[in-house]
Amino acid sequence: MRSPAEATPGLVYVPDLQSAGATVTLSAPESHYVGRVCRARAGDRVTATDGRGRIANLRIAGVGARVSARVEVVDERERARRAWVLGGAPEGRRADWLVEKLAELGVERWQPLECERAGWGHQAGRAARWRRIAIAAMKQSRAAFLLEIADPLPLAQALRQLPTGATRWLARRDGAALPGAPVSGLSVAAVGPAAGFVSDEERAMVAEGFVPVRLAESRLRAETAALAWAAWWAGGAGQPSA
């Protein structure tokens, strides 16, 4: 007999989740997790998300090298509030945990910025590593949305890609006090690299409607500032739904 823990897989990531009635094949790591770690068998149910708002109940059809499953019910969710974080490079590998925390807090997009005082350079495997971290955080949070991870862009280019109408915030030690967090729409934060933005960069952002805000009394590291902003945003989620 299997213990209940073995029989209850957590949220499974299925990027190509289809409509009810379809059969899907889980990826190799998810198949391993469901079939070997959780020891699920044909007939068992698992919950899956496509990372784009869909949550589905799956009924396992077959367990082998790849697990196949039938989509039973699909529920589609929309984001009522969205957040993007544009950030310069922090020191060392500190961006790894930043990606994890942004994903947990429900940020929609992480846009690394190539800045005057720091670039992201080329690091083999970084994009794949960040994606694995973001997927793990989504599953951990039982969330229906996967953090989008953009390739690093020069600031000017990143600014051009911002949708109009988004509220825009610039993390700055001498900025204004934070207001209440927005309860809807798209909010965008820009956070400098470890050594900070240069004045020209800040001017360009202020010209594009970014409001300088102060996140704490003390000087924050780059990744802490990004995280503090995301936590402020996440705290504006409004009344609990559960």
Added chain:
Amino acid sequence: MRSPAEATPGLVYVPDLQSAGATVTLSAPESHYVGRVCRARAGDRVTATDGRGRIANLRIAGVGARVSARVEVVDERERARRAWVLGGAPEGRRADWLVEKLAELGVERWQPLECERAGWGHQAGRAARWRRIAIAAMKQSRAAFLLEIADPLPLAQALRQLPTGATRWLARRDGAALPGAPVSGLSVAAVGPAAGFVSDEERAMVAEGFVPVRLAESRLRAETAALAWAAWWAGGAGQPSA
């Protein structure tokens, strides 16, 4: 000739900082930093803090195995707002970066909690490692206060040690929406371990005036919840002083 960067040490930690006129001896690591890394010489000035609110200008008297310096001016600061975080054990070594982030955000005290579902166990060197992390974060933030790190305590005992009059918050997924952060006084947060508090623990806290609050829409890891609360608190610092 020395470059300007070599001649300008950052904030130095001197726990036994005395009154103006006194001579202090820097610790071995701070002596190494000031004398070897920054190549400061007799006559140079450095800024020091005792981690308890005092910031002083020091004039270096002698540079050797230990650096000695004369205290010129001492400025005493007080915390207008204070925050304590009581927390159960997160997974693995995640508490290490939590300590760093709480220190950066200006939290006064970190109180690890022994909880029903998770204890802190005995880990050789953990207290010393946390202290090193907190000191580094204080220096990095150019702050005058060092995060106090308490030894792990059972929840009941930690609750008995709370000052009366503190506002108290309990991180809970189905809690109320966060209000505006308090701008003065002592605020205390309680965050469960990775597996969460048990009902009895939550009841005990609610009986002691803890208000359940929701920090984000999604499920947060233990250390992310603690961090999100601290960021919310830090964001209430009010109007910038600079």
